[in-house]
Amino acid sequence: MAMDMDAEFYSRVADRFGGYFSDARSTDVFVDGRPEDLFDEWVIALGGARARLLDVGCADGRSLLRTSLVYEAVKGIDLSSSMLESAVRNRDAVSASNVTFELCDAAETGFPDDHLDVVTSRRGPLFLDEFKRVLRPGGTLVYMGIGEQDARELKEEFERGQNFGSWNDGPLAGEVARDMSKSGFLVTKKREFRFEEFYHSAGDLDTFLHAVPILDDYDSMADKSAFDRYVAAAAEAAGVRLSRHWFIVQAQKPMTAGTSHS
Template identity: 50%
Template sequence: MTNPAFYSKVAGQFGGYPDWPPRETHYPEGDPEQYFDSVLTALGAGAGAGGGGTRLLDVGCADGRNLLAVADRFSRVHGIDLSPEMLAAARRNQREAGLDHVLFEVADASATGLPDSSVEVVSSRRGPLFPDEFHRVLTEHGTVVHLGIGEQDVRALKEVFGRGQHFGRWNTVPLAREGQAQLEQAGFRVEHRSFRFDEYFHSAHDLRGFLQKVPIFEDFDPVADRARFDAYVERAGSQRGIHLARHWFVLVARKQPELAS
């Protein structure tokens, strides 16, 4: 989580991540969320029923809903975030799920405070990437699973607004390649998969509500941004809905054994 103030604002308004407005989504290259979850759950299941002794650290866990959905595959789950408001929502969701082997707490992903070699898996779903810290807390053959937002994500929308998450990064080193290089430098072997997909919002009202809840524009203001918003709706509208072109990626990084000197 790059800006805890933004996510705290969302949690304060909606009690955590709200249900998303209705939209139609097409995944010609697969659903990145499903792929991320399949990799993560396979790592947990690899130690036996219930995850055996597999321990998971999730960084940028937000309201915990996604983490709790895979938590039963692991023996111990530790979710960290910088937003106390999001973590309060996560604990409410945990109580409803009845999972007592999950711990949520405020912590910085760049300096988790966890002991060396204390978890088998680190996950980051649209969260931060700190390869050196992840390498430190992982056991010898541990794995990082990272879901990231690519530099081409909703580029046409950002160009209309003249700002936004990763604005202007589309002509530089791709974010997936940059993350891969950082992980490799820290001592991981990395697999990379990119996903391009399309979302169609049923109405301008639905898209406006969506933009208030995600960090595409952390400063999105329905009043101040009305002219830009209307211009994009006019440009991107079709019979299928208002189009957003998405670009995400997943990195699976396996820690390499250190060579004896």
């Protein structure tokens, strides 16, 4: 199985930081609520004694483990072997015997048709046809994505980045919801979140940018001029501000086939 560019990036992050996190210090202000908390709430509400869940792009598994207790069987898949090694360590630390991890391409999960109750993806890949195939009728997809306004000021300063220029188009949350509908899902919930991260120092922001794919191939030395300009413009009493924009969409596979929407 060939490792794609995203997998290579996340493997570097896991090798450097020991998982999908860094020691960058920040103070976060969630004006619309904390998206991770609501995502967990929605996923936990879908659980049950016999429920089966697949988490796509599970990284180091920490997020998945927060919701795994209410499911009978949970599998996390990722294309980064380094992230999965971290995931196994995190699972073993909490003795979550119902959770397994596998190196697997989300485009071809290997599950039988109509097998799963829930598929989740937190800022991971979105293969709608495959997810619909493996979900049972009435099963649910819960997806967290990055909004078009996420870190816009930073990307404009660097003149590149994740979904660069998407703020000139329509809302990405709406685009994802439409794609789900076209694939035959019934969209049941959608929420957008704006929040601020205040990094305690320029060094903390620099560390953070190495741990996330916000900027393409971020390099502390090569990008120093753009980084310094951004820090000068975004520095506030609370720290160096980074404006974030995420969304969550929940959708259900219909109980009967043949309900695709145009």
